[in-house]
Amino acid sequence: MRVPPRLEQRFVKVVLWSMTAITVFVLLFIVAYILRRGLPVLSLSFLTENPHEMGRTGGIFSTIVGTLALTAMALAVATPLGVGTAIFLNEYTWESRVTRIIRFGADCLAGIPSIIFGLFGFILFVIKMGFGWSILSGGLTLAFMILPTIIRTSEEALRSVPRSYREVSLSLGSTKWQMVTRVILPSALPGIVTGVILSVGRSIGETAAVIFTAGSALRLPTSLFSSSRTMSVHFYILAREGISMPNAYGTAAVLVLSILLVNIVTYRLMHRFIRKYS
Amino acid sequence: MTGLDRKENFIRAVLLLTAFSAVSVLAVITVFIFAEGTPIMFRRGVGGFLFGLNWYPGEGRFGLLPMIVGSLEVTLGALLIGVPFALACAVVLTEFSSPRLRNILKPVIELLAGIPSVVYGFIGVVVLVPFIRETFGGPGFSVLAASIVLGIMILPTVISISIDALQALPPSYREGALAMGATRWQTVRMVLLPSARSGIVASIILGMGRAVGETMAVIMIAGNAAAVPRTPLDPVRTLTSNIALEMSYASGEHREALFATGVILFVIIMVLNTLANASSSRRARGKRG
Numbered sequence: 001m002r003v004p005p006r007l008e009q010r011f012v013k014v015v016l017w018s019m020t021a022i023t024v025f026v027l028l029f030i031v032a033y034i035l036r037r038g039l040p041v042l043s044l045s046f047l048t049e050n051p052h053e054m055g056r057t058g059g060i061f062s063t064i065v066g067t068l069a070l071t072a073m074a075l076a077v078a079t080p081l082g083v084g085t086a087i088f089l090n091e092y093t094w095e096s097r098v099t100r101i102i103r104f105g106a107d108c109l110a111g112i113p114s115i116i117f118g119l120f121g122f123i124l125f126v127i128k129m130g131f132g133w134s135i136l137s138g139g140l141t142l143a144f145m146i147l148p149t150i151i152r153t154s155e156e157a158l159r160s161v162p163r164s165y166r167e168v169s170l171s172l173g174s175t176k177w178q179m180v181t182r183v184i185l186p187s188a189l190p191g192i193v194t195g196v197i198l199s200v201g202r203s204i205g206e207t208a209a210v211i212f213t214a215g216s217a218l219r220l221p222t223s224l225f226s227s228s229r230t231m232s233v234h235f236y237i238l239a240r241e242g243i244s245m246p247n248a249y250g251t252a253a254v255l256v257l258s259i260l261l262v263n264i265v266t267y268r269l270m271h272r273f274i275r276k277y278s
Numbered sequence: 279m280t281g282l283d284r285k286e287n288f289i290r291a292v293l294l295l296t297a298f299s300a301v302s303v304l305a306v307i308t309v310f311i312f313a314e315g316t317p318i319m320f321r322r323g324v325g326g327f328l329f330g331l332n333w334y335p336g337e338g339r340f341g342l343l344p345m346i347v348g349s350l351e352v353t354l355g356a357l358l359i360g361v362p363f364a365l366a367c368a369v370v371l372t373e374f375s376s377p378r379l380r381n382i383l384k385p386v387i388e389l390l391a392g393i394p395s396v397v398y399g400f401i402g403v404v405v406l407v408p409f410i411r412e413t414f415g416g417p418g419f420s421v422l423a424a425s426i427v428l429g430i431m432i433l434p435t436v437i438s439i440s441i442d443a444l445q446a447l448p449p450s451y452r453e454g455a456l457a458m459g460a461t462r463w464q465t466v467r468m469v470l471l472p473s474a475r476s477g478i479v480a481s482i483i484l485g486m487g488r489a490v491g492e493t494m495a496v497i498m499i500a501g502n503a504a505a506v507p508r509t510p511l512d513p514v515r516t517l518t519s520n521i522a523l524e525m526s527y528a529s530g531e532h533r534e535a536l537f538a539t540g541v542i543l544f545v546i547i548m549v550l551n552t553l554a555n556a557s558s559s560r561r562a563r564g565k566r567g
Contacts, residue, residue, distance in 0.1 A: 005460075005461045009461040009462060013374060013463070015366070016366045016374065017374070019367070020366055020367045020383075022363065023363045023364070024383060027386070027387065030401050033405070080296070081296050082299075084293050084297065085293075085296055088294060092294075101301060102300065105300045105303075105304045106301075107551065108304055109300050111484070111487045111491075111547055111554075112544070112547060113487075113492070113547060116543065118522075119311060119536075120311060123314055123537075177285070201392045204394070205394030206394070207494045208518075212526070232396050239396070240497075240498060259392045259394065260389065
């Protein structure tokens with residue numbers, strides 16, 4: 001028997017809409033669940049005190065510092081490399097085998113699981129180069145992980161700068177580099193910043209790559225060579241070893257809130273940027 | 279040659295060098311993982327690693343088959359659970375919803391791509407595992423739990439890439455089908471989904487890569503027993519968990535065997551990447567040609 005198309009469509013629509021509703025519900029449920037149990041734990045002292053007794057009491061101050069230090073280290077390394085790559089691909093060359101290889105490399109790097117980055121960072125930075133478990137090892141490992149994101153978003157930002165900007169700049173007698181630094185980069189900046197912030201989110205949430213390269217020391221880090229525990233690692237250890245559920249929820253709430261903040265800022269920036277050129 | 283030209287050439291050279299950073303990092307990672315992991319595989323026989331059923335690192339027995347099967351099972355489970363929902367979302371958001379609703383829902387879904395995997399794992403532990411234990415029996419830490427959580431985790435990836443694939447189709451496809459009297463659903467089923475197939479396939483493969491590579495969430499909910507699971511309610515250990523669980527105390531041959539696990543994982547991921555890449559570049563070529 002053939003179902004009339006209109007009837008079929010009505011039926012399918014109900015099914016698809018309910019599946020969409022379930023998906024959105026599940027995703028929102030996760031955030032709501034964490035925030036409902038975590039927000040009551042949050043207080044100023046939770047954010048500003050160091051953890052005591054392995055995190056059973058006290059706050060999460062040193063893990064916040066650790067997270068920021070690792071993220072800053074990763075950005076300091078990956079941003080120049082990523083933006084440089086994007087400038088080269090977009091301004092200094094044309095589509096060729098070389099650019100295809102570079103893009104393919106970046107795509108592959110983006111797909112590599114974080115645990116492989118962890119293994120690699122452990123053997124190269126921690127063992128072979130002798131940095132030990134440290135902010136340096138962890139930051140470099142994270143830098144490699146976020147490099148593809150920065151390359152791709154910067155490239156998109158550069159590509160969206162109108163062609164006429166380049167033509168005008170060159171016709172006024174600027175060199176290519178003057179054109180890039182004075183015209184292209186300033187116009188593409190919001191787009192590039194978007195990519196950088198997106199990578200901040202990724203660094204904050206990363207666990208597997210960090211735990212084997214930055215270690216899990218709870219002390220406040222004092223130098224690039226100190227081992228340091230990030231918020232995600234702290235949360236993982238608290239939850240997995242059942243040290244303190246309230247503190248685990250509290251840490252998770254801080255994590256989720258910072259990720260949401262990062263994403264909202266990115267989204268806003270991206271929209272302003274897109275509006276500007278369309 | 280003027281000073282300006284020299285400066286320009288210098289800058290060009292520096293940029294060329296940075297442009298190779300990603301490729302070099304990829305190369306260095308490949309070399310290190312293989313250099314650490316392959317010697318033990320060849321010394322003890324590749325077959326023993328790939329098809330050995332017993333993982334007793336203390337006794338020098340390194341059979342990885344349970345973990346390979348485990349990774350494949352949870353990934354397959356994640357796809358079975360996640361992909362239908364993801365495609366439903368993509369179709370609804372591109373074809374059936376009002377633009378206003380789409381502009382709210384798409385960012386919400388993308389926002390959730392950033393939620394750290396430990397948080398997903400934790401939700402799995404406190405909500406899903408007890409639920410499975412009470413409803414279906416068994417320990418709760420299981421293939422099923424891992425598949426469901428991974429299925430949720432791949433949603434944002436599959437949804438946003440599929441949406442891109444559907445939106446990249448020329449509007450004339452949609453208009454043509456509708457003009458010939460097809461319903462919206464017929465348009466989706468007979469015109470849009472088939473035309474966007476390669477992009478959708480790429481999104482599924484990338485989601486698969488995410489599921490295979492996920493570590494922390496899986497460790498928390500899968501139970502981690504190094505044996506081939508017989509039912510979906512049995513605990514399971516994946517390749518990624520195998521590395522992460524034992525890395526902190528492994529040494530000597532044991533550590534080498536964990537790197538060998540990394541080699542197998544690496545090969546699986548590279549195959550998936552290449553497939554995804556081939557699938558989406560076919561789409562790009564098709565569009566230009």
